[in-house]
Amino acid sequence: MNGWAGKILRVNLTERKFENIPTSDYVPTYIGGRGVASRIYWEEVPPDAGAFDPDNRLIFATGPLQGTMAPTSGRFMVVGKAAQTAPVEAYCRSGCGGHWAPELKWAGFDAVVVYGQASKPVYIWIQDGKTEIRDASKLWGLDPFTTQEMLWKVHGKEARVMTIGKAGETKSRLGIIITDSGDASGQGGYGGVMGSKNLKAIVVRGTGSVRVARPKELMEVARHIRSLFSRPSKPGSPLEPNEPGFTYNIWGGQGRGQLTGAPGELWNLCSDPNSGYERLPDACYACPIGCRTRVRGPDITSGVAQCTQSNMYLESIMKDPEKGYSKLTWEAGRMADYYGINAYDIHGINPWLTACYEEGVLSNKDTGLPLDKIGEREFISELLRKIAYREGFGDLLAEGCQRAATKLGGKPEKLMWVLYPRAGKFGGYREHWLYYGGFPDGYAISPLALMWVLDNRDAMVSHNFMSQLWGAATSLGYPPNFAEAEELIPVIKPTMKYAYGSEKAAEFFTPDGKGLKWDWAPRVAKRFFERTILKDSYIVCDVAFPFLYNPNSGDHVGDSSLESKLFTAVTGVEMSEGESYEAGDMLCTLERAIQAREGRTSDDDVLRDICFTNKDAAGRQYHRDDLERAKAEYYKLSGWDQTGTPTLNRLKELKLSDVAEALQRKGIITPDQST
Amino acid sequence: MANEKDRSLDRRDSQEQVVRKTPCISRRQFLKAGVAGFAFLAGSSGVRDMLELVAFAEGEQLALAKGVVLVDKKLCSGCRTCEAVCSTYNSSGRSSSALARVILEKDYLKGDYEANTCFQCVEPLCLQACPVEAIKIDKKSGTNARIVDEEECIGAKDCIGACGSVFTPPRPRFDVERGVAIKCHLCFGDPQCVKFCPYGALEFKWSDDGVRTGYPIIKEG
Structure with a gap:
C-alpha cells in the first residue's frame, strides 16, 4: 500500500502480547497520524478510564508521508487520554519531530498502540517486523540520554529511541517522551502515562522501505x-x-x-x-x-x-x-x-x-524552594529536581501548574487563571498566543480567542494562522511580536483573502479602532482547525505548514495546496485541496464526538473571567457575548448543536453512524436535537 | 549498460604526482605528493573529517571516474534528505535509509553528522571483488562511475565486503527485496543528493581528466 508500511502494532503490556492490525482498516478514510489515532482512541479508550489506568491507550501514530522524502515528514503524533488536561483527564494529542517516525515505518509499522501495564519496567524493541518486550529494570531511573546510550550499546546506534526520564517514571503530569538530543512529545503528560504503564522506552530499527506511488511527482x-x-x-x-x-x-x-x-x-x-x-x-x-x-x-x-x-x-x-x-x-x-x-x-x-512570591502568598519556607x-x-x-522526584513542594508541582494552584486555592489559584486561560473542565494548558504580541497584554484578536476556547490543548501550537501576523511583523521590520496589530492588517489582507476567502477576514477591529470585529472569526477558526488536523494527519510540521505567509513574495500569499499534493504523490490517492477540507471537517467532528463522550459541552468552551476584564495593549478587550455568538456560529458551520455536540444527522452524513449511535445510546445526543 | 570492453585497461602516461587535499570545499589546498605525503594522509586521524581528492598516477588500471560527490560537513544539518531522495529516485519510489547510496552516519547526542559518499575509487575494490564482473565503468553516461549491472549481479555481496575492508561504512549496499547490490552511480551525471540537499552540504565535483579519489589513496578501515 503506497505510503504505508501496512500494519499497526498493538501491544498489551499486561499480558505481554502483540497483535498486528491492517492499516487499511483506517486509511485513507482517516488520512493518518492524528486522524487514525483519534479513530483508534474512539474505539478503544473507555470514557471513564483515567490517564494512568491500564485501559488508557498510548498511541504513537505516523502518517502516510513518514519515511518518504516529503519535506518535514520526521514527525509523529502521540494520542491518548492526557494526564495534563485539567481538571478532567481527557482526549488530547502531542506531536514530536526528529527521526523516530521514519524508522518506525521502515521497521514495518505505521503506528504503535500501547495498553495495559507491565508488572515491572520494560521497553519495547521493534526491528524489521519483529517485536519484543524486554526488561528495563537497569534503565529505570536513568535520564533519557544515558538511557539512549545504553540502548544503542545493545541495539546499535541506528536504532531510534522514544524514552521517558525521571518525571515520566514518577507519573508526573509534566512527564515528556523524548528522543535523540531534545525532540519530545512534550505537552499532555504522556511521559507520565508511559511511566504508569512501566514502559521506559520504545526502540525501533528498520531497514525496510515505504513505497511512494509517484516518485517523480513527489x-x-x-x-x-x-x-x-x-x-x-x-x-x-x-x-x-x-x-x-x-x-x-x-x-x-x-x-x-x-x-x-x-x-x-x-x-x-x-x-x-x-x-x-x-x-x-x-x-x-x-x-x-x-x-x-x-x-x-x-x-x-x-x-x-x-x-x-x-x-x-x-x-x-x-x-x-x-x-x-x-x-x-x-x-x-x-x-x-x-x-x-x-x-x-x-x-x-x-x-x-x-507572582505568588511577589504577592507574598508563597514563601521559601512554604515551598522549600529558593523563590x-x-x-x-x-x-x-x-525546582526541576524536586518536580522530577516529587520531593516536597515538587510533588504538588508535578501535577502541573493548573492542578497545583487549584489545590492551593485562594490567591495562588487566582494568580494562575491568567496563565491558564481556558476555563471549564478541559483546560490545563498554559497561555500560548491568546493575545497577539505576547502575554499578558498584547493585542486581542477575535479568531485567537475562538480558537483557544475550541481546541483541546493550547491552540496556537499550530502556528499557521499566527504565522501571518508574525510574518507581517517581520516583513515590516519588527521582531515578530512587536508590531502594533493595526499595522499588520494591510499586509495580511491578501494572505487572509487567499486563506479564508475575503480581505474582510483581516479586519480584526471596528473602524474607530476601539472594538473587535467577530464576523469572520468562525469561518477563520473553522478552516484553521481543518488545516491543523490535516497537518497532524499527513503529518507535516507545525512551524512550516500550512504555508499561509510567504515572506519572499510581494503579496506574501502562500500556498495551502502543498500538503494535499504531497499526500497524493505519496499515496496515489487523488485528493484536491477542497476535498482535503472535507476530510478535515470530518476529523474535527470525530474529535468533538470523542470529547462530547468525555463530557465536553459549550460550557467548557470558555475563557477565564479575567480574559474579559483585561484590556489589551490598545485598550480593546474580548467580550463574552461576542465570543458566545462566534461559538454558536462555529457550531452551526460544523453541524453541531448549540451545546457544541455533533448532531445525529451530521455524524451520519460524515459516515460516522456508529459514532452517532454510540452517543445516542449514552443519551449524549437525541434524534430531536439533530433536527 | 557497460560491457566487457569497458573494463579494459586505460593506461595513462601522465607523470603528474600531485596530491590535492580538500579539508573542506571552501579551503582547498594543494600539496606536493610523495610517499611521505601518502603516509601522512593514510595515517591522519583527521582523514575521515575531510574528503580527500587526490591525483594519483601510478598503478591505475581503469578509467578514472569523472565525477565525485564531496561533502562540506560543516553545513550538514543531519536532515537525511540526501538518503531520502537517493532511494526515492534510484529504487523506484521505495523510500528508505537502507536503500540510500549515500550513507549519513549520525551521532545524535553530539551532533556529529557525516554523509558518506562513494569515492568512485581509482582502484575500485568492489569492482575487483565481484565474482561475475557485474560492477562496470559507466561509459554510456560518460561519468565513468563504478556501477552495478543489476542484471548480472548475483547478490554475492563480495563488493560490500571488499569496500568494507577499507571504508566504513561500506558504500555498496544490499537491496534485500531485489537480491542485488546497489551503489552510487552518480545518477548518470546528475546526482540527486547534491540537487536536493537543502543546506548546500554536497557538491558534485567534475573533472574531464578524471578525479583521483578513494582507494588506494584513502584508506579508512
Whole structure:
C-alpha cells in the first residue's frame, strides 16, 4: 500500500502480547497520524478510564508521508487520554519531530498502540517486523540520554529511541517522551502515562522501505517546497542563506536556527569563531529549513532544543539583563530534558511562582524552594529536581501548574487563571498566543480567542494562522511580536483573502479602532482547525505548514495546496485541496464526538473571567457575548448543536453512524436535537 | 549498460604526482605528493573529517571516474534528505535509509553528522571483488562511475565486503527485496543528493581528466 508500511502494532503490556492490525482498516478514510489515532482512541479508550489506568491507550501514530522524502515528514503524533488536561483527564494529542517516525515505518509499522501495564519496567524493541518486550529494570531511573546510550550499546546506534526520564517514571503530569538530543512529545503528560504503564522506552530499527506511488511527482513537489521555504546555507556561515535577503519559512519568516535563543552572552560566544562555542543548523528528518540549532561549547550541556526548551528560563534574562540570553538560559532547558519535564508548563510554573512570591502568598519556607532566587541557577535546578522526584513542594508541582494552584486555592489559584486561560473542565494548558504580541497584554484578536476556547490543548501550537501576523511583523521590520496589530492588517489582507476567502477576514477591529470585529472569526477558526488536523494527519510540521505567509513574495500569499499534493504523490490517492477540507471537517467532528463522550459541552468552551476584564495593549478587550455568538456560529458551520455536540444527522452524513449511535445510546445526543 | 570492453585497461602516461587535499570545499589546498605525503594522509586521524581528492598516477588500471560527490560537513544539518531522495529516485519510489547510496552516519547526542559518499575509487575494490564482473565503468553516461549491472549481479555481496575492508561504512549496499547490490552511480551525471540537499552540504565535483579519489589513496578501515 503506497505510503504505508501496512500494519499497526498493538501491544498489551499486561499480558505481554502483540497483535498486528491492517492499516487499511483506517486509511485513507482517516488520512493518518492524528486522524487514525483519534479513530483508534474512539474505539478503544473507555470514557471513564483515567490517564494512568491500564485501559488508557498510548498511541504513537505516523502518517502516510513518514519515511518518504516529503519535506518535514520526521514527525509523529502521540494520542491518548492526557494526564495534563485539567481538571478532567481527557482526549488530547502531542506531536514530536526528529527521526523516530521514519524508522518506525521502515521497521514495518505505521503506528504503535500501547495498553495495559507491565508488572515491572520494560521497553519495547521493534526491528524489521519483529517485536519484543524486554526488561528495563537497569534503565529505570536513568535520564533519557544515558538511557539512549545504553540502548544503542545493545541495539546499535541506528536504532531510534522514544524514552521517558525521571518525571515520566514518577507519573508526573509534566512527564515528556523524548528522543535523540531534545525532540519530545512534550505537552499532555504522556511521559507520565508511559511511566504508569512501566514502559521506559520504545526502540525501533528498520531497514525496510515505504513505497511512494509517484516518485517523480513527489520529487517535484518537494523541490517546489524547498524553493519556497529555504535556501542552501552560505559556506562557512551555516545559519545564513546563500541568497542575500532570503527569508526562511519559519513562523512566517524567521531565520534558520532562530527558534533557539536570543541575543546575549551565549550567542556572542557562538559568533566568535575562536571561542570554542558554536551554533549550527540541526534538522528533523527531511526538513529543508532547520529552525533549531545544535549548540556546543566547552562548559555547557550541548545538544539540540526547540524554542520551548531554549526559552524556558526567560527569568534568567530578567534577572541578569546585561548577560541577556546566557549559558544558564540554555542549560535550564537542557536540565528539563534531562529529567524529562515538560518545559512548556515550566513557562507557566515560573511566572506563577514569581507572582505568588511577589504577592507574598508563597514563601521559601512554604515551598522549600529558593523563590528569592528565581532567575538564578540554584532556583531552576532545585525546582526541576524536586518536580522530577516529587520531593516536597515538587510533588504538588508535578501535577502541573493548573492542578497545583487549584489545590492551593485562594490567591495562588487566582494568580494562575491568567496563565491558564481556558476555563471549564478541559483546560490545563498554559497561555500560548491568546493575545497577539505576547502575554499578558498584547493585542486581542477575535479568531485567537475562538480558537483557544475550541481546541483541546493550547491552540496556537499550530502556528499557521499566527504565522501571518508574525510574518507581517517581520516583513515590516519588527521582531515578530512587536508590531502594533493595526499595522499588520494591510499586509495580511491578501494572505487572509487567499486563506479564508475575503480581505474582510483581516479586519480584526471596528473602524474607530476601539472594538473587535467577530464576523469572520468562525469561518477563520473553522478552516484553521481543518488545516491543523490535516497537518497532524499527513503529518507535516507545525512551524512550516500550512504555508499561509510567504515572506519572499510581494503579496506574501502562500500556498495551502502543498500538503494535499504531497499526500497524493505519496499515496496515489487523488485528493484536491477542497476535498482535503472535507476530510478535515470530518476529523474535527470525530474529535468533538470523542470529547462530547468525555463530557465536553459549550460550557467548557470558555475563557477565564479575567480574559474579559483585561484590556489589551490598545485598550480593546474580548467580550463574552461576542465570543458566545462566534461559538454558536462555529457550531452551526460544523453541524453541531448549540451545546457544541455533533448532531445525529451530521455524524451520519460524515459516515460516522456508529459514532452517532454510540452517543445516542449514552443519551449524549437525541434524534430531536439533530433536527 | 557497460560491457566487457569497458573494463579494459586505460593506461595513462601522465607523470603528474600531485596530491590535492580538500579539508573542506571552501579551503582547498594543494600539496606536493610523495610517499611521505601518502603516509601522512593514510595515517591522519583527521582523514575521515575531510574528503580527500587526490591525483594519483601510478598503478591505475581503469578509467578514472569523472565525477565525485564531496561533502562540506560543516553545513550538514543531519536532515537525511540526501538518503531520502537517493532511494526515492534510484529504487523506484521505495523510500528508505537502507536503500540510500549515500550513507549519513549520525551521532545524535553530539551532533556529529557525516554523509558518506562513494569515492568512485581509482582502484575500485568492489569492482575487483565481484565474482561475475557485474560492477562496470559507466561509459554510456560518460561519468565513468563504478556501477552495478543489476542484471548480472548475483547478490554475492563480495563488493560490500571488499569496500568494507577499507571504508566504513561500506558504500555498496544490499537491496534485500531485489537480491542485488546497489551503489552510487552518480545518477548518470546528475546526482540527486547534491540537487536536493537543502543546506548546500554536497557538491558534485567534475573533472574531464578524471578525479583521483578513494582507494588506494584513502584508506579508512
